[in-house]
Amino acid sequence: MTKRAKTDRNGLTEQQYLEKYNPGIYERPSVTVDMLIFTVMEQAQNNYRKLSEKSLQLLLIQRGEHPYLGQWALPGGFVSVDESLEDAARRELFTETNIDNIYMEQLYTWGEVQRDPRMRVISSAYMALVDRTALNVQAGDDADAADWFKVSYDVLEASREDQANGYKQEQRIRITLTNESTTLTGVVKITETVQGHVRRVEREIAENDGFAFDHLKMIQYAIERLRGKVEYTGIIFNLLPPLFTLSELQRVYEIILGKELLAAAFRRKIAGSVTETEEFTKDAGHRPSKLYRYNVNQDLN
Amino acid sequence: MTKRAKTDRNGLTEQQYLEKYNPGIYERPSVTVDMLIFTVMEQAQNNYRKLSEKSLQLLLIQRGEHPYLGQWALPGGFVSVDESLEDAARRELFTETNIDNIYMEQLYTWGEVQRDPRMRVISSAYMALVDRTALNVQAGDDADAADWFKVSYDVLEASREDQANGYKQEQRIRITLTNESTTLTGVVKITETVQGHVRRVEREIAENDGFAFDHLKMIQYAIERLRGKVEYTGIIFNLLPPLFTLSELQRVYEIILGKELLAAAFRRKIAGSVTETEEFTKDAGHRPSKLYRYNVNQDLN
DNA sequence: TCAATAGTGTCTATTAGACAGTATACC
């Protein structure tokens, strides 16, 4: 008698059980995926000598329907019963960017009851990182008004309150997204409560001007994660073209981490994860820079 | 006219739209939570001088019904439409441990189509860490046969295959869970594919003796995450009683990381995150050890 | 007294931070 031929208390084998199985009529939540698609873009400079400035950009879609009509939301959609979460995320990603084979990872699943005023929706957020030079098709040419927004992330204040056997710490983070015509802004309040040795973190939207649903929270969370992972993985190379200069790489680190780095230390640190090529930049208005590629065979540290 | 009084293409305000909204009859997946509840237990030694050995333990439940009748699964259950994901996880956690206020974090959401032979089920896994001394009620006294299993985690082999423009790396990890009467074992194959700069990681169950569903994958993932987070957060203190010795703390690090640490360096490293007390261990059969508590006001690094 | 663990001191190797200094194309 094999394992699968075991019978349950009703004398049914697994096969018999499954044939009779009725999934029931319990009310079920809808499940969606929301995509945080980041890229790095550069703005041309007026001074021919200066390097073009870079900025982190996020793709948003303006809602043409209720709820949150007119506000901006992350691209996303429902997960059908016969597709995996990841397939749904890839489908959405392809719909928006027209490219396949993009770096993507699951971020977090949001499951509050009142996230969506229409009905119960649980949403898995996925973060994708795209090399701008690979984006052949501009967002915004499908029915939705999709556009890239420049991301800015500022820690406003952090307060701390000691309590019996622990403390409570609040942090406010202002997130501002801008494109040519629109500025969206909001504040996420992050509360960290420590009681004994139990630590709990809560995120709350404290201010919101233009973001649909709880998407501002997702954006804040994604940037936080991106900042963290950039330090101990090679995730950042997904935002860069195959060949890049070390200065370029450093800039991208800087805009993600929100702080300046020293070139000498930076170069030492990433030396192991890049390989130099024989190529150089040209027409730079200053000393040319050697081009490197991601040394895929070696991780950071 | 306020933002919310905007009307859509049918001339409806948001309120009117929501009143008429019909969620439709699309087939929806079921959503569950699965709990990875870890603790650290000690086995008494026969030599009065020796310290008791510690081990990492995971709570499992033996299935009394199809599918996977007789096999062991993570505790978990369905998320109802009127409770948040986190509430569902806390409910399950309380059901199993009878304690509230336990450290818990969302790990990952598994969304393959065929995860459950009965129907489409999407499951969010949550990891909880419990201090064994706080566990007043033994698992196993409810209807289910729940029990703690000692966890062992071994990297079997890692192979690498270079490919055009990237590589493919395979790693096999054997996970063995044992309690007094049962040994469960299995192998998870982790495939990391790098193509250009797109990195993709897949987990697959290569061998499975006794684990229900895809829970072996979840267990492997949880341990991997636990190992990672132990290095840069204070998460480990959730596994320890309020007062502990530095040797104890070091042992817990060692069993989680699966390697030995040097005492001197270890003490220097964690010095900032613990505070010494005036208390000592007693009747140890050797030099007593000072007791410390988690210095909640200061993080690692 | 001695087994077993607790805890410290110090040398060395490695790495991060700071900053000055040199190198180089292109207008």
Added chain:
DNA sequence: GGTATACTGTCTAATAGACACTATTGA
């Protein structure tokens, strides 16, 4: 030639690894 960036050398401070050494209890 001068500007803006590319890239390197080196001093210093901080940290991790290694390991020997001292300290302390209870049977």
